[in-house]
Amino acid sequence: MKLVIGLGNPGAQYEKTRHNVGFHVVDLLANIHALRWERQGRAMIASGVIGHEKVVLVKPTTYMNNSGEAVGELVRWFKLEPDDILVIYDELDLPIGHIRLRARGSSGGHNGINSLISHLHTNQFPRLRVGIGRPTNKHIDTVNYVLGVPGSTEQIEMEIAERKAADAVPLYLEKGLDATMNLINVDPEAQQKAEEKRRLKQERREQEKKRKAEELARQASAAKPENNPTDNLATSD
Structure with missing residues (x-):
């Protein structure tokens, strides 16, 4: 009761x-x-x-x-x-x-x-x-x-x-x-702000992952040996 x-x-x-x-x-x-x-x-x-x-x-x-x-x-x-x-x-x-x-x-x-x-x-x-x-x-x-x-x-x-x-x-x-x-x-305004904060954090994480992926791709590209333009030329006796 x-x-x-x-x-x-x-x-x-x-x-x-x-x-x-x-x-x-x-x-x-x-x-x-x-x-x-x-x-x-x-x-x-x-x-x-x-x-x-x-x-x-x-x-x-x-x-x-x-x-x-x-x-x-x-x-x-x-x-x-x-x-x-x-x-x-x-x-x-x-x-x-x-x-x-x-x-x-x-x-x-x-x-x-x-x-x-x-x-x-x-x-x-x-x-x-x-x-x-x-x-x-x-x-x-x-x-x-x-x-x-x-x-x-x-x-x-x-x-x-x-x-x-x-x-x-x-x-x-x-x-x-x-x-x-x-x-x-639950305060609706506080809940909305918290949701917006979570969304912004997620966007920043995605942007950071993308940036790191692009950086790794650049590093991999820079590490490849460049072709020497004379490598494929025939040599004469």
Whole structure:
């Protein structure tokens, strides 16, 4: 059994903000797999099966900074280990549209993750980060940015990333953490650059082989004895 936890803030005023992408992803999962939300303790949960795995989707109702209180209660209630949970949340240090799966790590300054680490007494739990980028306007402070609503173009990119994150969860449940990280943590731009680098290296190797072959041919030609023009002349007595 797995707990799949989306982090966010309850309430209509926060519903469409960048900070609530974790809620958006688990809402997508609940819709896709026809799971119904109900209250348990200080969280909304939706239970069911995704693939072959029993899953409980979670939205803490304690507000972001106290997410660990609700998650800690559920982990103890279901008698789970930290590696039986997957936490989905917004990440400033990832560009919009990118997602990353990690096995463990620090909070990176994210208050929701700080709270989870504090209440679970470990940072050894998987997390799926959804990039929201940093503000391009340096006069916007981080709090106002994450609690802000993205514009229309950015909203489209965010929805694409949320869909990618929702698609990654069944992969994680089926294939496991390491295999899924290998599948989804590939940066398309970095992959394209790496492919171009491999192509250029191959071209250089081919050019070097051709150059060496031509050099060997020249050396072989230079080593042949030249015919003396008088060799074939008849000699007279």
